[in-house]
Amino acid sequence: MSTKKRILFIAQEMSPYLELTDYANMINKMAIKSNESGLEVRVIMPRFGIINERRHRLHEVVRLSGINIVIEGDDYPLIIKVASLPNARLQVYFLDNEDYFKRKALFSDESGQFYDDNAARAVFFCKGALETVKKFGWPPDIIHCSGWMTSLIPVYLKTAYKKEPVFAHSKVIYSMEENSFTENLGAGFIKKAIISTQIKEKDLEPYKEGTNSALNKGAAKYADAVVLASDKVDEKVVEELKGEKSKILIPFKENNEDLADYLQLYAQLLGK
Numbered sequence: 001m002s003t004k005k006r007i008l009f010i011a012q013e014m015s016p017y018l019e020l021t022d023y024a025n026m027i028n029k030m031a032i033k034s035n036e037s038g039l040e041v042r043v044i045m046p047r048f049g050i051i052n053e054r055r056h057r058l059h060e061v062v063r064l065s066g067i068n069i070v071i072e073g074d075d076y077p078l079i080i081k082v083a084s085l086p087n088a089r090l091q092v093y094f095l096d097n098e099d100y101f102k103r104k105a106l107f108s109d110e111s112g113q114f115y116d117d118n119a120a121r122a123v124f125f126c127k128g129a130l131e132t133v134k135k136f137g138w139p140p141d142i143i144h145c146s147g148w149m150t151s152l153i154p155v156y157l158k159t160a161y162k163k164e165p166v167f168a169h170s171k172v173i174y175s176m177e178e179n180s181f182t183e184n185l186g187a188g189f190i191k192k193a194i195i196s197t198q199i200k201e202k203d204l205e206p207y208k209e210g211t212n213s214a215l216n217k218g219a220a221k222y223a224d225a226v227v228l229a230s231d232k233v234d235e236k237v238v239e240e241l242k243g244e245k246s247k248i249l250i251p252f253k254e255n256n257e258d259l260a261d262y263l264q265l266y267a268q269l270l271g272k
Helices: 023-036 118-136 151-157 189-193 201-207 212-222 233-243 258-271
Strands: 006-011 040-046 065-069 075-082 091-097 143-145 171-178 223-230 248-250
Touching: 006 023, 023 143, 023 258, 040 118, 040 171, 065 118, 075 118, 091 118, 118 151, 118 189, 118 201, 143 151, 151 171, 151 201, 151 212, 171 258, 189 201, 201 212, 212 233, 223 258, 233 248, 248 258
Parallel strands: 006 040, 006 143, 040 091, 143 171, 171 223, 223 248
Antiparallel strands: 065 075, 075 091
């Protein structure tokens, strides 16, 4: 049985599959560097319709099929695909669903209209990622989330999945990026986000406005550590974090080629 420590990256974007910001390349480097440093690494991200399956050699993982994600009483099939990260011996898993990810656009339609189901898409992805890990039977020591679509994972780990054995020893990191949308996820967001009886509406209080800032605020509240992934993050959220003495906060670093601060953070959370 492997004695390696395990780190799971749950990312909205990652080079070379999807590059929305410069941080996509950072996630690629973090995964490879972690793998080279002796950690066992896996990555989960959405299979957005603009990701080219043929070019990146994605294929469906049949043994992981059969998971349905329930959102407000409706079942949505979760399709899991996998690819090998180029130049690295690690697997990237893509979560797909025809209703939420087949479209050839990310968060807004051709006219620039923010999709009215972005809330459900985020809930589907966050719940789907954690259900996928359960299906793996692969207990991660660290879960490093990045991108607003992953922002519900920290609260889910501390509530709905708190008693799941696979997450019993998981520490969660949230990389906070600059706000990428000015809209909000709509009045029904919190109701959709309550995925189990273990979650109460008050648990989701920091998220309730459904703005990009609110999602970052909620994720930061429940994460064990927060990484500032941009020099343009929401200063108000950062100031609130600085007031929490027990929260590990890693400042933004312009030139971070050696990733020393990330590796040091992982070692700290792993108790090394």
